[in-house]
Amino acid sequence: MRLRCLHYLLPLVLLAGCEETPTGRSQLALVPEALMARMSEDAFDQMRQRQPVSRDATINRRVQCVAREVVAAAEARYPDADLPEAWEVVVFEDPSPNAFALPGGRIGVHTGLLRVAETPAQLAAVIGHEVGHVLADHGNERLTQQLGIKAVLLVVGLFSEGELAQESLMQALGLGAQLGITLPFSRTHEEEADLMGLAIMAQAGFDPRQSVALWRNMAQAGGGQPPEFLSTHPAHGSRIEALQQAMEGAMATYRTATPADCAG
Template sequence: MSRGLSVLAVLLALAGCGETPTGRSQLALVPEGLMAEMGGDAFAEMRQTRPIERDPAANRLVQCVARELVAAAETRYPEVEMPEAWEVVVFDDPSPNAFALPGGRIGVHTGLLRVAETPDQLAAVIGHEVAHVLADHGNERFTQQLGIKAVLLVVGLVGEGELAGEGLRQALGLGARLGIALPFSRAHEEEADRMGLAIMATAGFDPRQSVALWRNMARAGGGQPPEFLSTHPAHGSRIEALERDMSDAMAAYRNASKTGCAG
């Protein structure tokens, strides 16, 4: 048992070995080249197995918004190493969603285009996904998963007494999920919101539309799981956090050249 706890202590002690663009301590140990390769493989599989939206207007809009945001991200976070190239694909999927993979791969669902009523609202989501890539959240999540599994394996091998065996591993698995994996995931979402707001404002998209977007999401999404069991902040919490950062974002927006991405 002590050996497993020792492994966990080592992992936690290492957690301050790096920082995200916002200054948050981060543990991301997987080589970047490997993360980019895995992201590329996963994205290629999605392109083969999921229907892709062919509507020219939808693709022009998404590509324009993404292009402006990537350029702004390079300006806003010049110290961050950017992917060599960004790949953005619109998938024919009715769910109002988007996602990012390591290496600069972004997927946007057509369902999001029905909830995001303006290019500025679409920029709020894509800017959020660009931020996930810049902050290396995929690497951090993967590192956490590997660490949790390593601790559970060690504890399972050396545990003794009534707590030994499968019951202990299940109990620790639940504790690790609620105590480590989910809070970090919420931290990623909150950090991506904060960075995404700065990116969209720097690109010339109205940051106030991020709040409008999440209000639309709340109406479209119905109920959510309790916030402490969710990897995403509740809509109300997300909107409150965005409004706290709005003053700085508006200052950047007023100094930015406005974009020409038409809806």
């Protein structure tokens, strides 16, 4: 009975799930947004229980300021995107140079990132990139890809929420088995988030050229990197080249924006 039901509903589900990202790329994202937000909230709560939160007032003030400007710019740049109503930003005491954003409007920044992102504009490049992942629904798309038919069954109510594999969920959100350890999205997702982040930071009044400086810092901090064809992450050189190709448009936006002031 269930299989017969699925046979008739599957074309409708696939049709309903075919959407476009804010950049116009077609995607298949079948998991209900409310469910993605609820699962992300649970994951974020677990992080706060397992990882210490920074109490450094200066660091928190800088991160909160940059995140606030980036989110406002994202809303202005992509008004048709399905945006969270509010964003929660937490700085975690962690030496790794990472940050992440989750569906539902949650942003985590590791203190180690601030040793690589040396300026507010470089931090804006990272947060803009991570917000781009959320606006483009990359976690939903990847979870749909990972779970395959299970995601379809979830949408039509034939597969219970509790049966979702925790590991698949965390990977789809860009998190490792140890919460807070970020994993690369697909190369397509990373490249899309890079370009969206560049546009967002420029709209927010942060110099987009600092995105190139950021990735040069990342290359120095990361040491050796595997060949690009062995990794889903774009190599730093390719990443920088793509950003530079889009820089003219980003600079045009930046010149008309009100400069952001998050240095304090």
